[in-house]
Amino acid sequence: MDKAYDKFDVEIKNVQLLFARAGENWKKHRFQHLSTMHILQPLDIHVELAKAMIEKDVRMARFKVSGGLPLMHVRISDQKMKDALCLINSIPLPQKSSELFPERQVSSIPVILHRTKGLLGTSLLPDGVESESDDEYFDAEDGGTQTGQSMRGSELKKAAEVPNEELINLLVKFEIKEVILEFTKQQKEEDTILVFNVTQLGTEATVKTFELTAVSYLKKISLDYYEIQGSKKKPLHLIGSSDKPGLDLLKVEYIKADTNGPSFQTTFEKTEQTVKSRKRSLFARLENIIVTDVDPKTVHKKAVSIMGNEVFRFNLDLYPDATEGDSYTDISKVDGVVSLNVGCIQIVYLHKFLMSLLNFLNNFQTAKEALSAATAQAAEKAATSVKDLAQRSFRASINVHLKAPVIVIPQSSISTNAVVVDLGLIRIQNQFSLVAGEDYLHPPVIDRMDVQLTKLKLSSYIFIRTVIQPGISHPDIQLLHPVNLEFSVNRNLAASWYHRVPVLEIKGHLESMNVSLNQEDLNLLFRILAENIGETTEDLSKVKPRIQRT
Secondary structure, three states, X not given: OHHHEEEEEEEXXXXXXEOOOOOOOHHHHOOOOOOOOEEEEEEEEEEEEEEEOOOOOOOOEEEEEEEEEOOEEEEEEHHHHXXXXXXXXXXXXXXXXXXXXXXXXXXXXXXXXXXXXXXXXXXXXOOOOOOOOXXXXXXXXXXXXXXXXXXXXXXXXXXXXXXXXXXXXXXXXXXXXXXXXXXXXXXXXXXXXXXXXXXXXXXXXXXXXXXXXXXXXXXXXXXXXXXXXXXXXOEEEEXXXXXXXXXXXXXXXXXXXXXXXXXXXXXXXXXXXXXXXXXXXXXXXXXXXXXXXXXXXXXXXXXXXXXXXEEEEEEXXXXXXXXXXXXXXXXXXXXXXXXXXXXXXXEEOOHHHXXXXXXHHHHHHHHHHHHHHHHHHHHHHHHHHHHHOOOOOXXXXXXXXXXXXXXXXXXXXXXXXXXXXXXXXXXXXXXXXXXXXXXXXXXXXXXXXXXXXXXXXXXXXXXXXXXXXXXXXXXXXEEEEXXXXXXEEEEEOXXXXXXXXXXXXXXXXXXXXXXXXXXXXXXXXXXXXHHHOOOOOOOHHHOOOXXXXX
C-alpha cells in the first residue's frame, strides 16, 4: 500500500535566529552550533509529501503530509530580550497618505455572471475542462428553454452521482520531539536561570469527505531552576509530569462533522463540532524556602525556615469523562485526585520584623490596588460564567498530609527564651454521597471532608540554637499537653440549584485539654507581651527583609 504513492521529500537545514549588535561579526557565528548571538539554535526541518496513485480508495489518503523537528532550542538572556524589543520598536511602520492615493469614483455597472455549478457547489463541467467564456451563446427564441432544461438535467444527474463513501482527502502528521526554552542572565557570560522543557509536542489531522478530525498532544513537561541548586547538587526541579510510556500529559481532540453527511445523525449524534480534552498527572515540588531577618542585633536570623527535606509535594490527576452518563451515580468514580504533602515550616514571630515587613510592602500600595481591582473583575467574570454551567458537580478526591507549622514566639529579638506552638499533624480526606429520594437526571452530590488535627501542643523553650531540629529532643516544658481535634465538613456541591441541604455543615469534637502553668511560665508570657509585642524599630523604612526562595 505504501508503494502506491508518489513521494516528495523536502528538507530545510540550518534554520537559525541570531541577534547581533552593530560591529559584531554575525557571519562567523552562523557556522557555530552554539554561540552567544544565537536565540534559535540551528535546526533542520524535514517534510514528506505523498500523493496517492489511486484516486478513490477508501483505504488510502489522497494526500499525506508528514514531518517533524528533532529539537527546537530557544535561548535568550534578559539583555537580549530588552535589545530585541528596542529593535522592534525602532522599525518604522508605513504611513497611509490620502494624497498619494486619491479616491476615485467608480461607476457601478451591473454584471451578471453565469456559473455552471451544481447543487453542492462543484463545477458541472468534466474534470480538466473549463468554459472559454463566462457568457453563454444560444438562440434567443428557442435556445433558452433547451439550455435551461439541459442544465437542470445535469444538476440532477450530478447530485445523484454524489458518493456516500467516506474518502480520506488529506492526512497530516507533525511532531516536535523536544522543545527547550532557556532563559539566561547576561553577565560576563550567559548564566542559565530557568529551563522549560517540552517533550513530544505534535498534531495529527485527517480530512475526510464528511468529517474533519484533529488531535494535538503533549507528552511531558518540566521546569528547572538553575540559580539555586537543590539536593544532590542538581538544578531545583520545580514542575514535572509523569513519564509513564504511552501516556500523554495533555491531549485535545477536535471533530467537525458535515451536516449533510450520512453519519451525522447516528455516529455524530447531530453534533457539528466536538472538543475533547484528556489530561493526566501533573506534579510540583518545592524543596526549601528561607526568609531572613537582616537586623544585625537579632539572634533569630531565620524568620521562616523548613524542618525537613521539602516544603511541599503536589500531585494532580484528572480523569475526563469519568463521571459521564451512568457513571455519575457511581460515587467511587471521581473527576480528579488531588494529593498534597506539606513539610514542617518553622516561623519565628517577632513583632518588630513583622512591622518592618508590612512597612516594606506598603511601598507597593499602587500595585496592590491594581491587583485588587483585577482580582475583583476576574471574580465577577467567573461568577457570571458559572451561571451557564450544567447541573453536574465536579468531584475531586482529596488526600492531604500536612505537618502543621511550628510557631516560635521569642521573648524578644535578642532573647533565647520562647514559647513554641506546635500545631501538630493535619490530615484531610473526603468521600462523596448522593442525596437519597431525589428524582433528578444528575442527583445532588454531598462532599464529606474529614479533618483530623492531632498532637497540637504549647511548650516553653530555652533555645540553644535558632532552628529546632526534627527528631532531636529539646529541653521543653509543656504548657498545653497534646490534644486532638476532629471535625467533618459537609459541602453541598449542587448548592447553586439544590437548596434542601445546607451549603456548608460543620461538626467537630475536641478532646479534653490539660494546661499546666507555673510562675515562670506566666512571667515568660507577660514578658513576650511587653518585649516582643512592644518592641519597635527606630526607622521602619530603613529595615527591609530579604526573601530567599529555593
